[in-house]
Amino acid sequence: MARTYKILHRRWRVKRPLYWGMLPELLGTIAVLVLFGVQQPDLFRTVFWKVGAELGYNSSPVILLYAYANHRPLPTIPFVWSQTLTNFNVAISIVSLFVLLGKLIMVIMKVYFPILGLVLSMSLSALYAVSIYGQMGPDFLDPEHPSSIAWYIRESCSVAERFKVGKHCAMAKGTFAVTIFMLALYLFNLSLAVWAMWPNPELDIPQDDDDDDHVHSKEEVEMQPTTPRAPNGMPFTPRTLAFNTLERKLPLRQQYT
Known part of the structure; x- marks a missing residue:
C-alpha cells in the first residue's frame, strides 16, 4: 500500500502525556492569571526601578522627569520597567486560558x-x-549603571529589605519561576507535536473509504442468516423441500440413495 504524508489528519504518537499534561497546564494558567493580574497596573514595577537605582543596579526613573523639565524627547523606557510588559503578561495569561479551554473541547471532540x-x-x-x-x-538606559539582568531576579531579596519590598521581590521571583514553568510545558507540548508531525511509515498509511466499506460489507455478510444445508451439502430451502416432497425424496433420505 502506498504511503502518503498527511499534514492535517495525523494521529498522535502518544496520547496519555497529551491528556495528563492539561492538568499542570491548568494549574500554571491559574497561577499566571493571578500573579500577572495582581501586578496590574503598577504594583511594584516603578518601585523596583527606583530601588534598583538606589542600589546602583540600573537607571533611575528620574530621567523621565529630567526630560519633561528640560523639554527634551522622552527616552525609550526599558521593556522591563514599561507598562507594555505588564499588559503583555496579562494578555498572554488570558490567551493561555482560552487556548486550554479550546484544546479541551477539541480533545473531547477528537479534532x-x-x-x-x-x-x-x-x-x-x-x-x-x-x-x-x-x-x-x-x-542600558543609563550608561553609568548598565544592567543585563534585573536586580530582583539576579540578586537576593534581602538586599531590598531596608526598602520594605522584600515580599514584592519574592512575588516577582515566583512569577518568573511560574513563567519558566509554562514555557517548559509548552515546549514539551511542542516536542510532542513535532514528533507526531515527523514522517512515520505507520502514521502515513492512508485510510481510504474503500477499506471502511469493505469492513462494513464484511460485517453485513456476517450478520446475514445462513441458509441451512442438507447432509450432501446442497442448500436446503423451503422450495427444495417442496420439490423433494413431490419426488418422494426427503432431505434426510438423500444420503442413503
Whole structure:
C-alpha cells in the first residue's frame, strides 16, 4: 500500500502525556492569571526601578522627569520597567486560558490534530519566551549603571529589605519561576507535536473509504442468516423441500440413495 504524508489528519504518537499534561497546564494558567493580574497596573514595577537605582543596579526613573523639565524627547523606557510588559503578561495569561479551554473541547471532540498542537504550542512558547525576557530584561538606559539582568531576579531579596519590598521581590521571583514553568510545558507540548508531525511509515498509511466499506460489507455478510444445508451439502430451502416432497425424496433420505 502506498504511503502518503498527511499534514492535517495525523494521529498522535502518544496520547496519555497529551491528556495528563492539561492538568499542570491548568494549574500554571491559574497561577499566571493571578500573579500577572495582581501586578496590574503598577504594583511594584516603578518601585523596583527606583530601588534598583538606589542600589546602583540600573537607571533611575528620574530621567523621565529630567526630560519633561528640560523639554527634551522622552527616552525609550526599558521593556522591563514599561507598562507594555505588564499588559503583555496579562494578555498572554488570558490567551493561555482560552487556548486550554479550546484544546479541551477539541480533545473531547477528537479534532485536536498534531498540526493544531504545533501551531498553538509554538505560538505560546514564543509569547512566554518574550515574557521571560521582559521580566529579567536588560536596562542600558543609563550608561553609568548598565544592567543585563534585573536586580530582583539576579540578586537576593534581602538586599531590598531596608526598602520594605522584600515580599514584592519574592512575588516577582515566583512569577518568573511560574513563567519558566509554562514555557517548559509548552515546549514539551511542542516536542510532542513535532514528533507526531515527523514522517512515520505507520502514521502515513492512508485510510481510504474503500477499506471502511469493505469492513462494513464484511460485517453485513456476517450478520446475514445462513441458509441451512442438507447432509450432501446442497442448500436446503423451503422450495427444495417442496420439490423433494413431490419426488418422494426427503432431505434426510438423500444420503442413503
